[in-house]
Amino acid sequence: MSAPKLSLREIGKRYQIGSNTEIEAIHRVSFEVMENEICVLLGPSGCGKSTVLRMVAGLEEPSSGAMTLDGRQIEGPGRDRGMVFQAYTSFDWLTVQQNVEYGMRLQHVPAPERARRAQHFLNLVHLSKFAQAYPKQLSGGMKQRVAIARTLANDPEMLLMDEPFGALDAETRWHMQELMISIAEETQTTILMVTHDIEEAIYTADRIVFLSRHPGTVAANIVPAFKLGKRWRRKEEVLELDGYAELERDIMKLMRQQATDEVQAVA
Numbered sequence: 001m002s003a004p005k006l007s008l009r010e011i012g013k014r015y016q017i018g019s020n021t022e023i024e025a026i027h028r029v030s031f032e033v034m035e036n037e038i039c040v041l042l043g044p045s046g047c048g049k050s051t052v053l054r055m056v057a058g059l060e061e062p063s064s065g066a067m068t069l070d071g072r073q074i075e076g077p078g079r080d081r082g083m084v085f086q087a088y089t090s091f092d093w094l095t096v097q098q099n100v101e102y103g104m105r106l107q108h109v110p111a112p113e114r115a116r117r118a119q120h121f122l123n124l125v126h127l128s129k130f131a132q133a134y135p136k137q138l139s140g141g142m143k144q145r146v147a148i149a150r151t152l153a154n155d156p157e158m159l160l161m162d163e164p165f166g167a168l169d170a171e172t173r174w175h176m177q178e179l180m181i182s183i184a185e186e187t188q189t190t191i192l193m194v195t196h197d198i199e200e201a202i203y204t205a206d207r208i209v210f211l212s213r214h215p216g217t218v219a220a221n222i223v224p225a226f227k228l229g230k231r232w233r234r235k236e237e238v239l240e241l242d243g244y245a246e247l248e249r250d251i252m253k254l255m256r257q258q259a260t261d262e263v264q265a266v267a
């Protein structure tokens with residue numbers, strides 16, 4: 001069996017709020033993501049999904065526990081991890097191609113190589129025709145495709161995505177989910193994505209790590225066996241498979257259980 005790409009062991013995070021209040025955002029979170037895997041972090045609002053992702057990105061430090069990428073301790077941000085956020089993060093004053101070349105320019109990649117790589121990734125996200133457009137001339141889904149191309153152009157070991165399709169309409173969203181799967185296949189990039197959308201999680205994930213309500217801890221680590229270890233390019237094919245509805249129901253029950261626990265804790 002291959003070694004894990006990413007490993008989190010007993011990660012905890014406490015935040016100081018004001019001068020004398022501390023909250024525990026996540027509690028002893030442990031899971032692994034294997035090379036080339038699409039792992040989705042799912043769970044109720046406020047359970048700490050984004051906190052986990054930000055720590056993997058190196059944007060925040062855990063209060064306890066250990067995190068490694070390819071066996072090396074994660075200490076701060078690094079080019080080995082690329083992040084895509086829910087909010088569109090393009091530079092409005094740069095063309096689409098210049099946006100995709102931005103990171104490579106900072107790394108002093110020679111211009112012809114930059115242009116070649118930018119074209120390659122724009123092609124991958126079906127935006128070649130818009131290379132000279134400005135972000136304000138694009139739809140939300142197209143802007144998010146620019147963000148994905150820009151992040152991939154920096155050649156990360158791992159792609160971290162925080163609700164990347166959360167701001168998109170339903171139709172654009174499923175096209176983007178399908179595109180994400182084909183990108184994962186073609187680039188062999190390991191992906192860790194946060195979502196609170198159960199259908200999105202089941203369709204896209206090779207593995208679902210379900211966090212319990214606040215403070216988040218791993219309540220279930222699910223490999224959707226009904227997908228037969230395959231990635232499906234067409235979403236409707238997955239929704240039709242035997243086993244989809246059952247897993248959706250099981251996860252809904254987990255979600256409801258978390259909500260019930262919360263009500264009981266408040267009462």
Ligand SMILES: Nc1ncnc2c1ncn2[C@@H]1O[C@H](COP(=O)(O)OP(=O)(O)OP(=O)(O)O)[C@@H](O)[C@H]1O
Pocket residue numbers: 015016017023025043044045046047048049050051052196214
């Ligand atoms: N910078 C911060 N300072 C203090 N508390 C924080 C900070 N960031 C997150 N938290 C707290 O940590 C907990 C987890 O937040 P987080 O945003 O990670 O959850 P989430 O599962 O991503 O939520 P959602 O699905 O609603 O986006 C929440 O209680 C939140 O208030």
